[in-house]
Amino acid sequence: MLVLDPLLSPREQGLRTPGDIEDRVAGDRFLRRAYADAYGANEPMKVENIARSLAAYVSTLKTSNSRFDQYFFLNDLAAITTQEASGYRLFAGRARCTVCHSVGKDTAPFTDGAFHNQGIGANHLRANVRGLVDRAIAIEPNDLGTTVQSSQEIAALGRFLVTHQIADIGAFRTPSLRNVSLTSPYMHDGSIATLREAVKHELYYSAPDRGANFSNEEQEALVAFLRTLNDEDKHPEDPR
Numbered sequence: 134m135l136v137l138d139p140l141l142s143p144r145e146q147g148l149r150t151p152g153d154i155e156d157r158v159a160g161d162r163f164l165r166r167a168y169a170d171a172y173g174a175n176e177p178m179k180v181e182n183i184a185r186s187l188a189a190y191v192s193t194l195k196t197s198n199s200r201f202d203q204y205f206f207l208n209d210l211a212a213i214t215t216q217e218a219s220g221y222r223l224f225a226g227r228a229r230c231t232v233c234h235s236v237g238k239d240t241a242p243f244t245d246g247a248f249h250n251q252g253i254g255a256n257h258l259r260a261n262v263r264g265l266v267d268r269a270i271a272i273e274p275n276d277l278g279t280t281v282q283s284s285q286e287i288a289a290l291g292r293f294l295v296t297h298q299i300a301d302i303g304a305f306r307t308p309s310l311r312n313v314s315l316t317s318p319y320m321h322d323g324s325i326a327t328l329r330e331a332v333k334h335e336l337y338y339s340a341p342d343r344g345a346n347f348s349n350e351e352q353e354a355l356v357a358f359l360r361t362l363n364d365e366d367k368h369p370e371d372p373r
């Protein structure tokens with residue numbers, strides 16, 4: 134069952150068996166009560182039921198009601214402002230953000246699902262990449278999750294930790310940008326505090342000429358555009 138994979142993956146939640154998942158739910162007062170509410174007090178704890186509940190939850194997460202979706206897929210030209218629309222034109226055009234944060238004809242996931250190096254954590258790597266690589270190669274696969282969580286330096290190696298390919302040093306999976314203005318801080322290590330700075334960083338790392346040709350006004354337009362990606366149903370208020 135696909136929804137259980139992250140729970141059992143040593144690189145994610147790291148539980149070892151389906152029985153561990155059942156024990157976790159049974160051992161948590163809140164989850165145990167929710168389980169009984171859903172399946173009845175006499176239903177034994179079964180991983181199949183837990184998977185069914187998770188899948189039902191995940192299916193509520195699809196985002197399709199943002200102002201961007203109304204503009205782009207439903208042709209509601211009034212759904213976004215002219216500043217936001219010019220931000221989108223830059224995003225998909227001159228700034229080349231859609232090379233990785235993909236927008237398709239039928240769906241717009243804002244990620245290509247692939248790994249790229251955007252220079253986050255580069256200071257850790259520059260200081261001692263050789264030593265970190267040696268340490269990383271010695272890590273037992275089962276210990277990888279805990280090591281990544283306890284060492285920011287090791288975590289900065291990114292995809293390399295899994296593939297041991299030099300080209301993957303510092304590479305991370307492109308995150309989707311849906312609801313992005315609601316989820317500060319930014320990047321895999323939370324090292325960038327605001328959306329404005331995140332956009333500046335991304336322009337530096339991936340736009341032509343290190344983003345030098347983007348005026349303040351254009352950068353503001355990009356940020357304004359990113360704010361149109363919030364799901365209107367679930368997050369009516371934007372904290373920033």
Ligand code: HEC
Nearest residue numbers: 228230233249251253305306307319320321331335336339
């Ligand atoms: C070469 C692929 C690539 C391009 C091009 C690219 N990005 Fe990214 N973007 C990424 C990756 C990978 C990350 C995550 C980096 C990390 O955490 O180490 C990211 C992270 C972000 C984040 C932070 C998201 C979060 O939740 O933390 C924002 C915002 C963002 N990009 C916006 C942009 C904008 C705007 C552009 C165009 C100027 C752009 N990106 C161009 C790959 C790319």
